[in-house]
Amino acid sequence: MTQPILELRNVRASYGSIEVLHGVNLSVGRGEVVALLGPNGAGKSTMIKVVSGLLRPTSGQLMIGGRDVTGAAANALARAGLCTIPEGRGIFPNLTVRENLLMATYSGHKLSDIEESTYSRFPRLSERRTQLAGTMSGGEQQMLSLARALATDPVILLLDELSMGLAPLIVAELYQQVAAIAAEGVSVVVVEQFARTVLGVADQAVLLAHGKVQVAGKASEIGEDVLAGAYLGS
Amino acid sequence: MQELLTFTIIGLSTGAIYAVVASGLVVTYTTSGIFNLAHGATGMLAAFTYWQLRFDWDLPAPLALFITLFVLCPIFGLVTERFVMRGLQGTSEVVKLSVTVALFAFMIGLANWIWPSDSSREAFLKFYEGNKVSIFGINISWHKLITFGCAILVAIVLRLLLYRTRMGVAMRAVVDDRALTELNGGRPDRVAMFAWALSAMLAGLAGVLLAGEQQLNIEPLVLLVINAYAAAIIGRLKNLPMTFAGAAVLGLLDAYYLQFSDNSWFPQSIMGFGISGMRASIPTIVLFIALIARPQTRLRAGIVRIREHNKVPAWSTSIMGAVALIAIVVAISGMLTRSNTLLLLNGFTFAIVALSLVPLTGYAGQMSLAPLTFAGLGAIAMSKLPGDGNFFTLIVAIVIVALVGALVALPAIRLSGIYLALSTAAFAVLVTKLVFNQKQTFMSGNISVPVLDVPFFEINTPRGRLILASIAFSVLGLGVVAIRRSRLGRRLIALKDSPAAAATLGMSLTRTKLAAFAISAGIAACAGALAGDKVSPQQYDFTQSLPIVLLTVVGGVGTVGGALFGGLMLGGNSVLASVVPTLKNVTKILPGTIGVTLGRNPSGAASQIADAYRSLANRWNLLAFAAAGGIVIWILDAKYVISHWAFFIGGVFWILAVTPNLVGIMQAPRNRQIIASVYLAIGVIIAISVDWDNAVDSTGKRLIALVLLIALFGVGAQRVAENAPRIHRSSPDVIGLTTDFTDEELDRAERELGVVL
Numbered sequence: 001m002t003q004p005i006l007e008l009r010n011v012r013a014s015y016g017s018i019e020v021l022h023g024v025n026l027s028v029g030r031g032e033v034v035a036l037l038g039p040n041g042a043g044k045s046t047m048i049k050v051v052s053g054l055l056r057p058t059s060g061q062l063m064i065g066g067r068d069v070t071g072a073a074a075n076a077l078a079r080a081g082l083c084t085i086p087e088g089r090g091i092f093p094n095l096t097v098r099e100n101l102l103m104a105t106y107s108g109h110k111l112s113d114i115e116e117s118t119y120s121r122f123p124r125l126s127e128r129r130t131q132l133a134g135t136m137s138g139g140e141q142q143m144l145s146l147a148r149a150l151a152t153d154p155v156i157l158l159l160d161e162l163s164m165g166l167a168p169l170i171v172a173e174l175y176q177q178v179a180a181i182a183a184e185g186v187s188v189v190v191v192e193q194f195a196r197t198v199l200g201v202a203d204q205a206v207l208l209a210h211g212k213v214q215v216a217g218k219a220s221e222i223g224e225d226v227l228a229g230a231y232l233g234s
Numbered sequence: 235m236q237e238l239l240t241f242t243i244i245g246l247s248t249g250a251i252y253a254v255v256a257s258g259l260v261v262t263y264t265t266s267g268i269f270n271l272a273h274g275a276t277g278m279l280a281a282f283t284y285w286q287l288r289f290d291w292d293l294p295a296p297l298a299l300f301i302t303l304f305v306l307c308p309i310f311g312l313v314t315e316r317f318v319m320r321g322l323q324g325t326s327e328v329v330k331l332s333v334t335v336a337l338f339a340f341m342i343g344l345a346n347w348i349w350p351s352d353s354s355r356e357a358f359l360k361f362y363e364g365n366k367v368s369i370f371g372i373n374i375s376w377h378k379l380i381t382f383g384c385a386i387l388v389a390i391v392l393r394l395l396l397y398r399t400r401m402g403v404a405m406r407a408v409v410d411d412r413a414l415t416e417l418n419g420g421r422p423d424r425v426a427m428f429a430w431a432l433s434a435m436l437a438g439l440a441g442v443l444l445a446g447e448q449q450l451n452i453e454p455l456v457l458l459v460i461n462a463y464a465a466a467i468i469g470r471l472k473n474l475p476m477t478f479a480g481a482a483v484l485g486l487l488d489a490y491y492l493q494f495s496d497n498s499w500f501p502q503s504i505m506g507f508g509i510s511g512m513r514a515s516i517p518t519i520v521l522f523i524a525l526i527a528r529p530q531t532r533l534r535a536g537i538v539r540i541r542e543h544n545k546v547p548a549w550s551t552s553i554m555g556a557v558a559l560i561a562i563v564v565a566i567s568g569m570l571t572r573s574n575t576l577l578l579l580n581g582f583t584f585a586i587v588a589l590s591l592v593p594l595t596g597y598a599g600q601m602s603l604a605p606l607t608f609a610g611l612g613a614i615a616m617s618k619l620p621g622d623g624n625f626f627t628l629i630v631a632i633v634i635v636a637l638v639g640a641l642v643a644l645p646a647i648r649l650s651g652i653y654l655a656l657s658t659a660a661f662a663v664l665v666t667k668l669v670f671n672q673k674q675t676f677m678s679g680n681i682s683v684p685v686l687d688v689p690f691f692e693i694n695t696p697r698g699r700l701i702l703a704s705i706a707f708s709v710l711g712l713g714v715v716a717i718r719r720s721r722l723g724r725r726l727i728a729l730k731d732s733p734a735a736a737a738t739l740g741m742s743l744t745r746t747k748l749a750a751f752a753i754s755a756g757i758a759a760c761a762g763a764l765a766g767d768k769v770s771p772q773q774y775d776f777t778q779s780l781p782i783v784l785l786t787v788v789g790g791v792g793t794v795g796g797a798l799f800g801g802l803m804l805g806g807n808s809v810l811a812s813v814v815p816t817l818k819n820v821t822k823i824l825p826g827t828i829g830v831t832l833g834r835n836p837s838g839a840a841s842q843i844a845d846a847y848r849s850l851a852n853r854w855n856l857l858a859f860a861a862a863g864g865i866v867i868w869i870l871d872a873k874y875v876i877s878h879w880a881f882f883i884g885g886v887f888w889i890l891a892v893t894p895n896l897v898g899i900m901q902a903p904r905n906r907q908i909i910a911s912v913y914l915a916i917g918v919i920i921a922i923s924v925d926w927d928n929a930v931d932s933t934g935k936r937l938i939a940l941v942l943l944i945a946l947f948g949v950g951a952q953r954v955a956e957n958a959p960r961i962h963r964s965s966p967d968v969i970g971l972t973t974d975f976t977d978e979e980l981d982r983a984e985r986e987l988g989v990v991l
Binding site for chain 2: 086
C-alpha cells in the first residue's frame with residue numbers, strides 16, 4: 001500500500017485538564033473518502049480540530065504526506081493544501097460573498113480563478129456576490145463554504161457536520177459535490193452524526209466513541225448493528 | 235453670517251481630528267473586540283514624541299513626522315498587540331477594559347515622567363505656523379487645511395483598505411470567525427498586529443494635529459481625544475461613515491457653543507447652577523445620548539464560560555478575617571508615624587471604594603468606571619447635610635448617594651459590557667465637570683467632611699480615622715459577604731453568568747442591576763463620607779477612578795479580600811513614593827505596569843502572582859504568615875533598624891517572591907519544601923541586610939539588584955517547589971476511583987461545587 005496522505009498516530013488531545021481523545025489512530029489514503037462516525041461527544045470534532053491544526057495534541061503524531069506536522073499552525077497547514085470546513089457554516093457572515101472568496105486566496109489561487117470556478121458551479125452565488133454571506137439561506141451558505149474547497153484545489157478536505165440544519169434534499173446535493181471533489185483525487189474526511197447520509201460516498205468508515213476508535217473498516221462493511229451498538233452503547 | 239461660517243470651519247476642523255481618532259478606535263475594536271481606552275493616550279504620547287523630535291531636537295518637520303508616525307507609532311502598536319492585547323482573547327469584558335485602562339495609566343505616568351509639566355518648554359507650533367489662506371473672506375490657517383486633508387485622506391485610505399485589500403477583508407474576517415480565518419490560511423495574529431499598528435498611527439496623527447491647535451498638555455490632549463469616543467459610539471463602533479459624521483457634529487457643537495457663549499445674552503448659570511464646565515461636557519453629553527439611543531443589548535443565550543471562579547465566602551472565615559484586620563490595624567497603628575498613618579488610611583479609603591466594585595463588577599459583572607465619583611458625592615452629602623458627623627447623617631448620606639446611583643443606572647441599564655462602562659465614564663466626567671466645580675459643592679476648591687461622631691471615642695486623629703476606616707471596611711466587607719450569601723447575591727451572580735437564563739427564570743434583570751448599582755454607590759459613598767478631613771474635587775476625578783478599578787480587578791474583583799488587596803496596593807504605591815522619593819516616577823507607571831500584565835497568558839507574572847494570592851486567600855495560616863512578615867519588615871524600617879531602601883527591596887521581595895510561593899511550597903514534598911524555603915530565606919536576608927544606601931551607588935543598580943534577587947531566589951524557589959514530580963493526570967471520571975484526589979484537585983472540586991469549608 002502506498003503511503004497514507006494523512007495519518008494520526010496514537011493522538012491524545014484535551015481541553016484544559018479534560019482529555020477527549022485517548023490515543024486515536026487514523027490513516028487516510030490518497031483520494032480516499034473517510035467517514036468519521038460516532039455519537040455526540042465521541043470526539044469527532046476534536047479530531048477535526050487536531051487534524052486542521054486548531055488544537056495541538058497533547059501526545060502522538062499528526063503526519064501529512066509522510067511528514068510530521070504535529071503542532072504546526074492551522075494557517076500554515078491551510079496554505080499547504082489542507083482545506084477545513086468547520087462545524088456550522090464555514091463562512092464569514094459579515095463579509096460579502098466576494099469577500100469570502102477573497103479570503104480563500106490565501107491558498108495561493110487568484111481571486112478571478114476562484115470566482116470563476118465558484119460561479120460556474122453555483123450560479124446562485126454569482127447573483128449574490130455583493131450580498132452579505134450571513135443573509136443567505138443555509139444551503140447557499142454551505143455552497144459558499146464548499147466553493148472554497150472546490151476552487152482552491154486542496155490535497156485534503158476536512159468536512160465537519162456538513163448536513164447540520166439543512167434540508168435532506170440539499171444535503172444530498174452537497175454530498176454529490178463531495179463525491180465530485182473526491183473523484184478529482186482529493187482525500188476527504190467527513191464527520192457526520194447521521195451515518196446513513198455519508199456511508200454512500202465513503203470508502204472507509206471509522207467509528208469513534210468515548211474518544212477511541214471503536215471500529216474501522218470498509219464503509220460497505222459497517223452494518224446497522226455495529227452502528228446501533230456504538231451509538232446506543234452496547 | 236461671516237462669524238457663523240468661521241465657527242463652522244473651526245468646528246469642522248476639530249471634527250476632522252475627532253474623526254481620525256475615532257477611526258483608529260474603530261479599527262482596533264472591529265478587529266480585536268477590544269475598546270482601547272488608551273487610544274487617546276497613544277495620541278498624546280505621539281504628540282509629545284513629535285514635539286521632542288521637532289522642537290526640542292530641531293529635526294526637520296518631515297523627518298520628525300516620519301519617525302513619529304511611520305516608525306514609532308507602528309512599533310508601539312505592534313508591541314502593544316504582541317505583548318499586551320494578544321493574551322486577552324477569551325477573557326471577560328471587564329479584564330479587557332481593565333488592561334486598556336492600565337495602558338492608559340501607564341502612558342500618562344510615562345508622559346508625566348519624561349516630560350514633567352512644569353518645565354518651560356519650546357512651543358508646539360502649527361504646521362506652517364502663520365500661513366493662512368482666505369476663502370470667501372474667511373482666514374483659514376494652513377494647519378486647518380492640512381487637518382481637513384488628513385481626515386479626508388484617512389477616510390479614503392481606510393475605505394479602500396478595509397474593502398479592497400485582502401488584509402482589510404481579513405481584518406474584518408477575524409472579527410467574524412477567528413478560527414475560520416486560520417482555516418482559510420490567514421494569520422490572525424499578523425492581522426491584529428497590523429490593525430494595532432494602523433490604529434496607533436491614526437492616534438498619533440490626531441495627537442500631532444491636535445497639539446498644534448491646543449498646545450502640549452497631557453490632560454487636555456488625553457481628554458480631548460476621549461471626546462472622539464462619542465464619535466465612535468455614534469458609528470456603533472463599526473460604521474466608519476457614521477463615525478465621521480458623528481465627529482463632524484461633535485466638532486460643530488463645540489465651536490457653536492464657543493461662539494454663542496461669548497454673547498452677552500448667554501447665561502452664566504442656570505438656576506444658580508454655574509455652567510462654565512458645560513463646553514467641556516458637550517462630547518460627554520453626546521456620548522451619553524448616543525449610548526442611550528443604542529438599541530437594547532440583545533440577550534444572548536448559549537454557554538458562558540467564565541474564567542474567574544470565586545468560592546462563596548463562609549461566615550466563619552469572613553468574621554475571623556474582619557476581626558483580624560481590625561486587630562492588626564489597631565496594633566500597628568500605634569507604631570506608625572503620622573505620615574505613614576495617613577498613607578495607610580488612604581489605602582483603606584481606596585479599599586472601601588474598591589469594595590464598592592465587588593457586588594457590582596465582581597458579582598453582577600457590570601463594569602463601572604465611576605466608583606470615586608460616588609465617593610465624592612458621599613463626601614459632599616456628608617458635609618452639606620446637617621448633623622455634623624452624626625451617625626444618622628452618615629446613613630442619610632449613604633442612602634442619598636445609593637439613590638443617585640440607582641437613578642444614574644436607570645438609563646444605562648439597557649446597556650452592557652463596554653457600552654455600560656463608557657456610560658459610567660461619561661457620568662463620571664459630567665459630574666466632575668458640572669457638579670464638583672460648583673460653588674455649592676466644592677466652595678473654595680475643597681470642603682471639609684466632618685469626622686464621624688462616635689460615642690466614647692475621640693477619632694479626630696489620623697490614627698483614630700485609620701482604625702475607623704478599617705472597621706468600616708470590615709463591616710462593609712461583612713455586608714458584602716452577607717449579600718453574596720443571600721438571595722440577592724445569587725441573583726447578581728446569575729446576572730453575570732447568564733442574563734438570558736436569569737431572564738427566562740423570571741428574574742427582573744432591571745431590578746437586579748439597579749440594586750447592584752445602588753449598593754455599589756452606597757458603599758463608595760461611605761468612603762467619601764468617612765473622609766473626616768478636607769477633601770478636594772481632584773481626589774474624586776474620573777482619571778483617579780481608573781487605577782482603583784484596575785487594581786481591584788488585579789486583586790480579584792470577585793472577593794472582599796481582592797478589594798482590600800487592590801486598595802492597599804494603590805495606597806502602597808503612594809507609600810512607596812514617599813519612602814523612596816527617587817522612585818516617585820516609577821510609582822507613576824506602576825499601577826499601569828501591573829495591570830498591563832494582567833491580561834497576559836496565565837503564565838504572565840502578575841496574573842500568576844494574583845493567582846498565587848488568590849489561592850492564598852483560603853489559607854489563613856499562610857496569609858497570617860505573609861502579613862506578619864510584611865509587618866516585621868515595616869517595623870524594622872519604622873524603628874530605623876534597616877534603611878528605607880532595605881525596607882523597599884525587602885518589602886517588594888516579600889510581596890512578589892515570598893508570598894506567592896507559600897502555597898506552592900506547602901504542597902511540595904518535604905525535601906523540596908526545605909530547599910525552597912532556604913532559597914527564599916537567603917533572598918530575604920540579602921534584601922534586608924545589605925547596606926543599599928552606601929554599598930550600591932545608584933537607584934538604577936538597586937532596582938536591577940532587586941529584579942535579580944526576585945529572579946534568582948523567587949523564581950528559583952518556585953521552580954524547586956513546583957517541579958516536583960507530578961502524577962500523570964488521568965481522565966476526570968477515573969480520578970478518585972483509581973487514583974486519590976490531590977489537594978489541588980480537591981480545592982478545585984470544592985470551588986466548582988461551591989462547597990464551603
